[in-house]
Amino acid sequence: xxxxxxxxxxxxxxxxxxxxxxxxxxxxxxxxxxxxxxxxxxxxxxxxxxxxxxxxxxxxxxxxxxxxxxxxxxxxxxxxxxxxxxxxxxxxxxxxxxxxxxxxxxxxxxxxxxxxxxxxxxxxxxxxxxxxxxxxxxxxxxxxxxxxxxxxxxxxxxxxxxxxxxxxxxxxxxxxxxxxxxxxxxxxxxxxxxxxxxxxxxxxxxxxxxxxxxxxxxxxxxxxxxxxxxxxxxxxxxxxxxxxxxxxxxxxxxxxxxxxxxxxxxxxxxxxxxxxxxxxxxxxxxxxxxxxxxxxxxxxxxxxxxxxxxxxxxxxxxxxxxxxxxxxxxxxxxxxxxxxxxxxxxxxxxxx
Amino acid sequence: xxxxxxxxxxxxxxxxxxxxxxxxxxxxxxxxxxxxxxxxxxxxxxxxxxxxxxxxxxxxxxxxxxxxxxxxxxxxxxxxxxxxxxxxxxxxxxxxxxxxxxxxxxxxxxxxxxxxxxxxxxxxxxxxxxxxxxxxxxxxxxxxxxxxxxxxxxxxxxxxxxxxxxxxxxxxxxxxxxxxxxxxxxxxxxxxxxxxxxxxxxxxxxxxxxxxxxxxxxxxxxxxxxxxxxxxxxxxxxxxxxxxxxxxxxxxxxxxxxxxxxxxxxxxxxxxxxxxxxxxxxxxxxxxxxxxxxxxxxxxxxxxxxxxxxxxxxxxxxxxxxxxxxxxxxxxxxxxxxxxxxxxxxxxxxxx
Ligand SMILES: CC(C)[C@H](C(=O)O)[C@@H](O)C(=O)O
Ligand SMILES: CC(C)[C@H](C(=O)O)[C@@H](O)C(=O)O
Numbered sequence: 222x223x224x225x226x227x228x229x230x231x232x233x234x235x236x237x238x239x240x241x242x243x244x245x246x247x248x249x250x251x252x253x254x255x256x257x258x259x260x261x262x263x264x265x266x267x268x269x270x271x272x273x274x275x276x277x278x279x280x281x282x283x284x285x286x287x288x289x290x291x292x293x294x295x296x297x298x299x300x301x302x303x304x305x306x307x308x309x310x311x312x313x314x315x316x317x318x319x320x321x322x323x324x325x326x327x328x329x330x331x332x333x334x335x336x337x338x339x340x341x342x343x344x345x346x347x348x349x350x351x352x353x354x355x356x357x358x359x360x361x362x363x364x365x366x367x368x369x370x371x372x373x374x375x376x377x378x379x380x381x382x383x384x385x386x387x388x389x390x391x392x393x394x395x396x397x398x399x400x401x402x403x404x405x406x407x408x409x410x411x412x413x414x415x416x417x418x419x420x421x422x423x424x425x426x427x428x429x430x431x432x433x434x435x436x437x438x439x440x441x442x443x444x445x446x447x448x449x450x451x452x453x454x455x456x457x458x459x460x461x462x463x464x465x466x467x468x469x470x471x472x473x474x475x476x477x478x479x480x481x482x483x484x485x486x487x488x489x490x491x492x493x494x495x496x497x498x499x500x501x502x503x504x505x506x507x508x509x510x511x512x513x514x515x516x517x518x519x520x521x522x523x524x525x526x527x528x529x530x531x532x533x534x535x536x537x538x539x540x541x542x543x544x545x546x547x548x549x550x551x552x553x554x555x556x557x558x559x560x561x562x563x564x565x566x567x568x569x570x571x572x573x
Numbered sequence: 574x575x576x577x578x579x580x581x582x583x584x585x586x587x588x589x590x591x592x593x594x595x596x597x598x599x600x601x602x603x604x605x606x607x608x609x610x611x612x613x614x615x616x617x618x619x620x621x622x623x624x625x626x627x628x629x630x631x632x633x634x635x636x637x638x639x640x641x642x643x644x645x646x647x648x649x650x651x652x653x654x655x656x657x658x659x660x661x662x663x664x665x666x667x668x669x670x671x672x673x674x675x676x677x678x679x680x681x682x683x684x685x686x687x688x689x690x691x692x693x694x695x696x697x698x699x700x701x702x703x704x705x706x707x708x709x710x711x712x713x714x715x716x717x718x719x720x721x722x723x724x725x726x727x728x729x730x731x732x733x734x735x736x737x738x739x740x741x742x743x744x745x746x747x748x749x750x751x752x753x754x755x756x757x758x759x760x761x762x763x764x765x766x767x768x769x770x771x772x773x774x775x776x777x778x779x780x781x782x783x784x785x786x787x788x789x790x791x792x793x794x795x796x797x798x799x800x801x802x803x804x805x806x807x808x809x810x811x812x813x814x815x816x817x818x819x820x821x822x823x824x825x826x827x828x829x830x831x832x833x834x835x836x837x838x839x840x841x842x843x844x845x846x847x848x849x850x851x852x853x854x855x856x857x858x859x860x861x862x863x864x865x866x867x868x869x870x871x872x873x874x875x876x877x878x879x880x881x882x883x884x885x886x887x888x889x890x891x892x893x894x895x896x897x898x899x900x901x902x903x904x905x906x907x908x909x910x911x912x913x914x915x916x917x918x919x920x921x922x923x924x925x
Contacts, residue, residue: 419721
């Protein structure tokens with residue numbers, strides 16, 4: 222196959238980890254006889270520095286022309302934590318999500334047997350955890366009307382959802398559930414919010430189209446608890462944008478393998494694959510960052526975007542092999558030898 | 574002192590656990606020479622059954638006339654999880670919060686050395702945790718305009734905050750921080766929400782009035798992570814209503830002592846004290862529920878509402894003694910003898 226991939230390395234450790242994924246993807250392409258056409262484009266703080274814009278039009282065009290986007294991470298301390306700053310890297314993120322129509326963020330949380338002791342949870346709590354949170358990504362309070370009144374002394378934000386937006390996300394949830402244990406949990410706050418009641422109503426109406434799927438409805442506060450208590454009791458969860466923001470991050474730390482968790486954002490125009498970790502500026506340029514989450518995101522890309530399952534499996538296998546043989550960066554090395562980011566990438570590419 | 578306390582036992586195990594707190598409070602009153610005047614009133618599902626209303630006016634009058642309110646729990650399966658039900662127990666909760674002006678929910682999370690192994694977290698993660706989350710309770714998306722448009726196919730909720738509402742909550746946060754380690758964390762989503770930007774701005778403006786307090790600002794998704802990773806790195810956190818709903822519940826399960834966690838809701842007209850656990854209908858009437866969270870809520874009441882510190886300390890001491898001597902309900906008994914709810918209450922009252 223000929224595959225056009227847009228490469229948005231971003232800020233901080235983004236470029237380093239993306240480089241390793243490129244090596245692995247190229248190796249897989251050679252092995253399976255694909256031709257990859259990479260196109261790099263700027264996003265995040267580095268795009269602000271260069272173009273005054275975190276998601277420039279030129280970058281958007283590259284993404285629109287691509288079969289998939291491989292993304293690193295964005296964010297830089299000089300723009301961070303300053304809500305009053307005029308241009309901020311995360312605005313690029315939101316603009317990109319909206320313009321590419323990336324309506325569904327797919328966030329798996331699973332464990333690696335060899336890393337389970339890194340979890341803040343006790344082994345018996347986390348063992349067997351393998352869940353997916355599907356976060357709606359282009360609606361809700363992130364994109365509703367907001368502003369000030371009363372000379373700036375009152376502020377408001379609006380959470381809006383349409384039935385169609387909910388159906389689109391829920392459909393994907395049902396479909397994913399059908400490929401797994403056929404359990405779907407709809408997370409909302411229907412005891413308070415009207416938008417949540419529309420979520421619940423819409424999902425309830427869809428149940429008849431997926432008679433094999435068992436659907437449960439839980440309040441977001443209850444889920445925030447159970448994710449810590451019995452994460453292995455969940456399978457596929459669907460939820461709106463803001464709840465998803467909080468719950469996916471909460472879920473990401475329970476596995477003890479945050480540095481390894483990939484994600485996908487499914488779009489109307491293209492789909493995007495990225496590690497869930499941030500740009501980790503303190504480590505940038507040091508060749509120490511763990512590239513495995515980005516490499517595993519590339520595996521998700523092969524599977525989801527291109528339907529190439531053997532290629533995805535080859536990547537996952539070589540990642541497992543690197544873990545088993547201790548070819549890992551310092552965050553996972555413990556008292557053993559730590560490999561450099563680039564060394565891990567080279568090893569994976571060679572052994573794939 | 575003469576103390577007027579409104580008693581809202583509520584549903585499920587509410588009446589049983591409240592009964593034990595009454596025994597202990599009466600014993601403390603005898604010991605310290607106070608006169609307690611208890612007035613009971615209906616709330617929750619039992620109030621719906623009797624008056625068609627989860628928070629009847631008659632109950633409101635009892636609360637308004639009281640120096641403090643001791644609350645059990647509300648919620649009953651027959652009204653639960655049905656967002657379309659006309660009257661629901663939780664509407665009573667929201668009405669009560671609004672009519673009593675209960676603007677600040679104070680939720681401590683701490684550990685008991687003897688119970689630390691009940692935590693889903695590893696010992697080294699949870700040890701030393703002693704934090705307070707201050708949740709704004711009468712504003713935000715809970716009480717904003719909401720509704721449907723487009724023939725019911727679009728739903729919206731509005732999150733609104735005024736500077737004055739934020740100041741009121743933050744002031745309490747600064748004051749509590751001054752009595753502790755002088756660390757305050759403001760939790761928001763100021764990278765996305767306008768209401769969060771007003772929160773951050775308002776708290777930043779208040780910093781100069783509390784020069785000894787070190788204030789940090791963190792995004793809600795980051796806090797959802799750090800609460801699981803390093804809960805002992807937090808001290809006092811302040812946040813808006815919905816974030817507080819999620820984070821206080823998340824925090825409640827990390828200690829492993831959920832059945833023991835008390836809470837206070839500070840109001841304009843009176844204050845309310847309640848265990849953080851729910852009405853646990855499965856256990857209702859069985860005399861097995863753990864009454865300690867309600868008893869410790871009574872301790873908070875003595876301290877916060879009446880300024881009676883020795884009385885509060887006496888209650889906490891006898892609770893610790895019951896834990897040390899194993900006079901506990903089945904949830905804490907392990908393989909040892911389990912005491913009945915009423916036996917624990919009797920023992921506490923006798924030994925206070
Ligand atoms: C940076 C921020 C706007 C973003 C979000 O809230 O969506 C981030 O937290 C994420 O989850 O990707
Ligand atoms: C029952 C519900 C409305 C309520 C809330 O969301 O405030 C509950 O979850 C709580 O935290 O007291």
